[in-house]
Amino acid sequence: xxxxxxxxxxxxxxxxxxxxxxxxxxxxxxxxxxxxxxxxxxxxxxxxxxxxxxxxxxxxxxxxxxxxxxxxxxxxxxxxxxxxxxxxxxxxxxxxxxxxxxxxxxxxxxxxxxxxxxxxxxxxxxxxxxxxxxxxxxxxxxxxxxxxxxxxxxxxxxxxxxxxxxxxxxxxxxxxxxxxxxxxxxxxxxxxxxxxxxxxxxxxxxxxxxxxxxxxxxxxxxxxxxxxxxxxxxxxxxxxxxxxxxxxxxxxxxxxxxxxxxxxxxxxxxxxxxxxxxxxxxxxxxxxxxxxxxxxxxxxxxxxxxxxxxxxxxxxxxxxxxxxxxxxxxxxxxxxxxxxxxxxxx
Amino acid sequence: xxxxxxxxxxxxxxxxxxxxxxxxxxxxxxxxxxxxxxxxxxxxxxxxxxxxxxxxxxxxxxxxxxxxxxxxxxxxxxxxxxxxxxxxxxxxxxxxxxxxxxxxxxxxxxxxxxxxxxxxxxxxxxxxxxxxxxxxxxxxxxxxxxxxxxxxxxxxxxxxxxxxxxxxxxxxxxxxxxxxxxxxxxxxxxxxxxxxxxxxxxxxxxxxxxxxxxxxxxxxxxxxxxxxxxxxxxxxxxxxxxxxxxxxxxxxxxxxxxxxxxxxxxxxxxxxxxxxxxxxxxxxxxxxxxxxxxxxxxxxxxxxxxxxxxxxxxxxxxxxxxxxxxxxxxxxxxxxxxxxxxxxxx
DNA sequence: GCCAATACGGTAATCGGTTACAGGACCCTG
DNA sequence: CAGGGTCCTGTAACCGATTACCGTATTGGC
Numbered sequence: 001x002x003x004x005x006x007x008x009x010x011x012x013x014x015x016x017x018x019x020x021x022x023x024x025x026x027x028x029x030x031x032x033x034x035x036x037x038x039x040x041x042x043x044x045x046x047x048x049x050x051x052x053x054x055x056x057x058x059x060x061x062x063x064x065x066x067x068x069x070x071x072x073x074x075x076x077x078x079x080x081x082x083x084x085x086x087x088x089x090x091x092x093x094x095x096x097x098x099x100x101x102x103x104x105x106x107x108x109x110x111x112x113x114x115x116x117x118x119x120x121x122x123x124x125x126x127x128x129x130x131x132x133x134x135x136x137x138x139x140x141x142x143x144x145x146x147x148x149x150x151x152x153x154x155x156x157x158x159x160x161x162x163x164x165x166x167x168x169x170x171x172x173x174x175x176x177x178x179x180x181x182x183x184x185x186x187x188x189x190x191x192x193x194x195x196x197x198x199x200x201x202x203x204x205x206x207x208x209x210x211x212x213x214x215x216x217x218x219x220x221x222x223x224x225x226x227x228x229x230x231x232x233x234x235x236x237x238x239x240x241x242x243x244x245x246x247x248x249x250x251x252x253x254x255x256x257x258x259x260x261x262x263x264x265x266x267x268x269x270x271x272x273x274x275x276x277x278x279x280x281x282x283x284x285x286x287x288x289x290x291x292x293x294x295x296x297x298x299x300x301x302x303x304x305x306x307x308x309x310x311x312x313x314x315x316x317x318x319x320x321x322x323x324x325x326x327x328x329x330x331x332x333x334x335x336x337x338x339x340x341x342x343x344x345x346x
Numbered sequence: 347x348x349x350x351x352x353x354x355x356x357x358x359x360x361x362x363x364x365x366x367x368x369x370x371x372x373x374x375x376x377x378x379x380x381x382x383x384x385x386x387x388x389x390x391x392x393x394x395x396x397x398x399x400x401x402x403x404x405x406x407x408x409x410x411x412x413x414x415x416x417x418x419x420x421x422x423x424x425x426x427x428x429x430x431x432x433x434x435x436x437x438x439x440x441x442x443x444x445x446x447x448x449x450x451x452x453x454x455x456x457x458x459x460x461x462x463x464x465x466x467x468x469x470x471x472x473x474x475x476x477x478x479x480x481x482x483x484x485x486x487x488x489x490x491x492x493x494x495x496x497x498x499x500x501x502x503x504x505x506x507x508x509x510x511x512x513x514x515x516x517x518x519x520x521x522x523x524x525x526x527x528x529x530x531x532x533x534x535x536x537x538x539x540x541x542x543x544x545x546x547x548x549x550x551x552x553x554x555x556x557x558x559x560x561x562x563x564x565x566x567x568x569x570x571x572x573x574x575x576x577x578x579x580x581x582x583x584x585x586x587x588x589x590x591x592x593x594x595x596x597x598x599x600x601x602x603x604x605x606x607x608x609x610x611x612x613x614x615x616x617x618x619x620x621x622x623x624x625x626x627x628x629x630x631x632x633x634x635x636x637x638x639x640x641x642x643x644x645x646x647x648x649x650x651x652x653x654x655x656x657x658x659x660x661x662x663x664x665x666x667x668x669x670x671x672x673x674x675x676x677x678x679x680x681x682x683x684x685x686x687x688x689x690x691x692x
Numbered sequence: 693g694c695c696a697a698t699a700c701g702g703t704a705a706t707c708g709g710t711t712a713c714a715g716g717a718c719c720c721t722g
Numbered sequence: 723c724a725g726g727g728t729c730c731t732g733t734a735a736c737c738g739a740t741t742a743c744c745g746t747a748t749t750g751g752c
Contacts, residue, residue: 011470013708024732029710039730054493058470060409061708064737069406070471071417071449079435080428080633089425092452101471103417103447106438124357124404124738125416125447147400232637261637268639287427288634291578291607293614359738370702375740385700407738410707470708 012053021049032057071101072314073121073129077109082258082286083303084132087154090307091130098315100127111135118144118151128318130310133157150317154310157199165317165326167310171201174299174332175208175253178281181297181334182251183216185342187279191224191249193238193259205255205283224249228259235262243270243278250278250343257282257289257298264292264339275341285335294338301332358399367395378403409470417447418660419467419475419497423455428632429602429649430478433500436653437476444661446473457481468495474664476656479503496663500656503545511663511672513656517547520645520678521554521599524627527643527680528597529562531688533625537570537595539584539605551601551629570595574605581608589616589624596624596689603628603635603644610638610685621687631681640684647678 014032018025023042030038031046038046049055063069072095076084088104095102103126107114114135121129128150134141138161144151145164153166160166182190192209195202206225213220226241228234235254239262242249254260260282267278274280274294282289285300309328360378364371369388376384377392384392395401409415418441422430434450441448449472453460460481467475474496480487484507490497491510499512506512528536538555541548552571559566572587574580581600585608588595600606606628613624620626620640628635631646655674 011468014710015708025709026711026733027731030731033710037730042730056465056469058410058708059466060406060415060470061737062710063406064404064410064708064739065710067737074450079431079438082428082633085425085428085431088450089452092425092450096451101449101451101466104420104434104438104450105442105447106435119402120447123402124406265637265639288637291634292638293611360740361738371739372703372741373701376701379740381741383700388700404738407707408740410709410738411740413707 011058012055013058014055017046017049017053017055020053021046068318069125069127070099071103071126072311073103073105073118073126074132075105075107075114075117075121075129075134076132077107077135079104079106082288083256083284083301086303087132087307087310090304091311092307093304094308094311098311100311100315107135109135115140118149121149128152128314130154130307130314150314152310152314152317154306155201157201159200165313167306167313167328167330168200169301169306170329170331171204172208172211174283174301174334175205175255176212177208177332177334178253178283178297178299179209179212180216181336181340182253182279182281183212183218185251185279185340187249187251187343188218189221189224189247189249189251190218191226191238191242191252193226193228193235193242193252193254193263195228195230195255197227202255209253228255228262230256230258232258232262232265235259236266237262239263239266240269243267243272248278251280251340252278253281253283255283257284257286257296260296260298260339261288261292264294264296274339276344279340279343281340285332289335289337297337297340298335299332300335302330305330357404358401359404360401363392363395363399363401366399367392414664415471415473416445417449417472418657419449419451419464419472420478421451421453421460421463421467421475421480422478423453423481425450425452428634429630429647432649433478433653433656436650436655437657438653439650440654440657444657446657446661453481455481461486464490464495464497468493474498474660476500476653476660496660498656498660498663500652501547503547505546511659513652513659513674513676514546515647515652516675516677517550518554518557520629520647520680521551521601522558523554523678523680524599524629524643524645525555525558526562527682527686528599528625528627529558529564531597531625531686533595533597533689534564535567535570535593535595535597536564537572537584537588537598539572539574539581539588539598539600539609541574541576541601543573548601555599574601574608576602576604578604578608578611581605582612583608585609585612586615589613589618594624597626597686598624599627599629601629603630603632603642606642606644606685607634607638610640610642620685622690625686625689627686631678635681635683643683643686644681645678646681648676651676 014025014028018028028046031043059070092102105117130152132154134153141164142161155168156166194206226238228238252263260280263280267274272278282296282298285298289296289298360371360374364374374392377389438448451463476498478500487510488507501514502512540552572584574584598609606626609626613620618624628642628644631644635642635644
């Protein structure tokens, strides 16, 4: 076939193509970028060479010229199948549609590592970044913003200073919907297994939980609110503790699915039937929620959408105007499955 | 504080630093890259400016100069399933240790898209790529290799032409271990729910399954081998079909955990007890395997290790010598949990 | 006091694109 | 046929780093 790149392994450059087509690099560039002002025959000649030699434009070089890299950074504490992967998937999808790539970094929840990753992302390697569940303090985020590096916080862990763009889920509304559902079924002793205290997600979900109880005229009992860490074992432990109470709850609202699974397991161990003896509601709607038995009633978080929205917000930041205090909150919705039902009559 | 980048948002360049420190760019470069031949005072002066202005070197420009981008591409069909997430996590980790970034692409199992992604990765945007479960035909992969773009196939879907570096799991050995386990427990009517026929993983696991049976002197019965698609519903369907047989199996070895979960569900529906009435073994050791009840006996695949190994192989390709026909196979191991036991006496 | 060796540090080309600007060819009009 | 447009195309200066090569001090030896 041709000889430029088949044999010697060197990718053809625009200059190669220009020489072969007997034109200048400027013309080749015009053809590649579909700019007007090139005679049809010239265009065809160039296109032919481009195709014959499998030319693709060197992103790095283009980035240098344009001051854009075509990369979006994405830092996350962990890469896992559940929550994180869903958000990531949405972000990758949205980036692809905009002809951007996603540069991935896992921080392992180490603060120093995340900070240094951000430094590295800013190395002109990316045009901006999405920081999922940031480990940074508000101060650090503020400083980052002062440096004019475009970034968006996805699902902030702690509450953020104003002026930092963030995308999060509607924790309060979701928690309220979950609790309302249990109340409507007739439950009155409803427990809550929360996430780590202090996190935005935790506090707002507790608020939603309490708001629902208050609206229904149910007095909250502190003994029914236990703190977990969003991992399954903590849900299991909380479940056991709750079932050991003199007056155990008839329903549990867990702040995420993982902990709900743990609670389910605790109930199963006691030989309790779900939902007859205990109703369980989760939060997230992880893949597992439908696979587990009984299938979990849960608040569906629009995780992929969260990723997508983060990218679209970020692109707006990158492309131009700055926004002050831009916040997006995405609504979830309750998905009722098999793990909730009316309390057993006593 | 300083004035270069705080106010106007432009990142300082080496030229800025050089001017501020009263030296040339060459000297700044020498300092940055820790090269010898710079007087201590000069070095200090430069370092001071570097720090004062938060200089970080522009990766894109450095990439252009050096012909290296510091990016490794990673294409995968999906991000969600935990199989993928685990491998990705390993790869990101390994890349980080080598000061590389991972550029992520999800193909959604669309062949055209994957091919075009590879084109894009080769845009000088990455130094090489890892292709997980490639959609490409062997021909296409061969052509890719002819272009001298370094890449490694992780967990090949179809069997690969020689000369293409690949990292895969020890399917045969894993399947044999799983089947041996069931045989040792005393099972003789053992069913297998396979993956899609033609896939390397499927065929090799079937081979391992058959090898174990043969070694134990058990005649294989074709009616006990059903084809699934690695998704949970297909395992459920297969489970129902198997239990409908005149002489149902006492044990099922599913080619992955998802299908094993489906089989578990089918057994539960029939009111059968696992493992007393039916033993079930999976393959993968997904997160869910320990959460589900009874906890699933399964073959643990070293998924994160698969990602790590892929990166390390890729780096060797990128850094230099070519290897012909480099193949790595990673061993898994059987994890015995609660879903397997001796067959009920008849 | 002179010369060579050595240590530093600067100049400029380069990587592969983009693009402002200049300039040539051609056609049309008066 | 001169002058003015229009249309196409080329030249060359960037983008921000790396680095081969060359020039200049400084120093030490004799």
